[in-house]
Amino acid sequence: MDPVLRVNQLKVSFRTYGGSVQAVRDVSYEVASGETLAIVGESGSGKTVTAQAIMGMISPPGKMTQGEVVFQGRKLNGLSARQWKSVRGKEIAMIPQDPMTSLNPTMRIGQQIMDGLLRHERLTKPQAAERAAELLRLVGIPDPEKRLRQYPHEFSGGMRQRVVIAIALACNPALLIADEPTTALDVTIQAQILELLQSLQNRLRTSIIMITHDLGVVAEMAHRVVVMYAGLVVESGTVQDIFSQPKHPYTWGLLQSIPKPHTGQKQRLIPIEGAPPDLFDPPKGCPFAARCPYAMEICVEQLPAEEKLSDTHTARCWLNDSRAASIRELVAAGR
Numbered sequence: 001m002d003p004v005l006r007v008n009q010l011k012v013s014f015r016t017y018g019g020s021v022q023a024v025r026d027v028s029y030e031v032a033s034g035e036t037l038a039i040v041g042e043s044g045s046g047k048t049v050t051a052q053a054i055m056g057m058i059s060p061p062g063k064m065t066q067g068e069v070v071f072q073g074r075k076l077n078g079l080s081a082r083q084w085k086s087v088r089g090k091e092i093a094m095i096p097q098d099p100m101t102s103l104n105p106t107m108r109i110g111q112q113i114m115d116g117l118l119r120h121e122r123l124t125k126p127q128a129a130e131r132a133a134e135l136l137r138l139v140g141i142p143d144p145e146k147r148l149r150q151y152p153h154e155f156s157g158g159m160r161q162r163v164v165i166a167i168a169l170a171c172n173p174a175l176l177i178a179d180e181p182t183t184a185l186d187v188t189i190q191a192q193i194l195e196l197l198q199s200l201q202n203r204l205r206t207s208i209i210m211i212t213h214d215l216g217v218v219a220e221m222a223h224r225v226v227v228m229y230a231g232l233v234v235e236s237g238t239v240q241d242i243f244s245q246p247k248h249p250y251t252w253g254l255l256q257s258i259p260k261p262h263t264g265q266k267q268r269l270i271p272i273e274g275a276p277p278d279l280f281d282p283p284k285g286c287p288f289a290a291r292c293p294y295a296m297e298i299c300v301e302q303l304p305a306e307e308k309l310s311d312t313h314t315a316r317c318w319l320n321d322s323r324a325a326s327i328r329e330l331v332a333a334g335r
């Protein structure tokens, strides 16, 4: 089956007074129908920039300098601003991080949901109002007819995020991009929103790209995972590949830095020491070398290729190269 979305060899750079920042380099991945793909990485890893490229939202001084984004068989890069209007919000929609900044505080919720419906669907105003009420019901907001007349400040944080999800789902998009959708919410509300997204996906078969730095969210939600570091995909695989058989030291570091309260044992969280490299002048070798406890001479000299480890699993690390066999054994013994 053809994927819903294919991102191929994407490169995005930003021109600044200090030089060109290579925010995303040679990033490729696919999203299948009804699948959740998590893109994981720390701030500045390029995860949000790849999402902006998919939505055609890279604007100067940013530029997509290479690659293509193919959505349902149609190449998106190169679309005119008018063509983008029929894709953005209708076929691909986004759930932003902070619902308060994405909702217009001076407009009633109903109007904000109806806006997209009236723009993209052939509906009369009463039909759009009826659909808006249905959408609020779908995302679990009680008494929708009354709620449609209210303003964002009359909703709690969790309810506002439900409204944002309703707006994103208004036109039944095939792909939903959720950019850290629970970061601005309390932990208990986070769980409710993730549950809601999961049940909506099961019902509507929407594909989801979940951008997050939270591996707990990944374990809960994702089918497949892309790990990004310094603008590169350093590892990708199914959730089982990444959590049971991670093959990149950065992924090991991420996994060691999350608490595992279910084990019932006291556990020391191990932070990843150091900072990501300067993307004005990225190192010629592996970008993780300065922080990697297993770095070898070749790591500093040469960027490892994205190696296919199985049908589902890739990693960009010299430890997966046959020439590093002895070091791999040492690493395995120490882990």
Ligand code: SF4
Residues within 6 Å of the ligand: 248, 249, 250, 286, 287, 288, 289, 290, 292, 293, 294, 295, 296, 299, 304, 316, 317, 318, 319
């Ligand atoms: Fe560490 Fe070398 Fe692998 Fe980079 S390529 S993650 S420096 S072992």
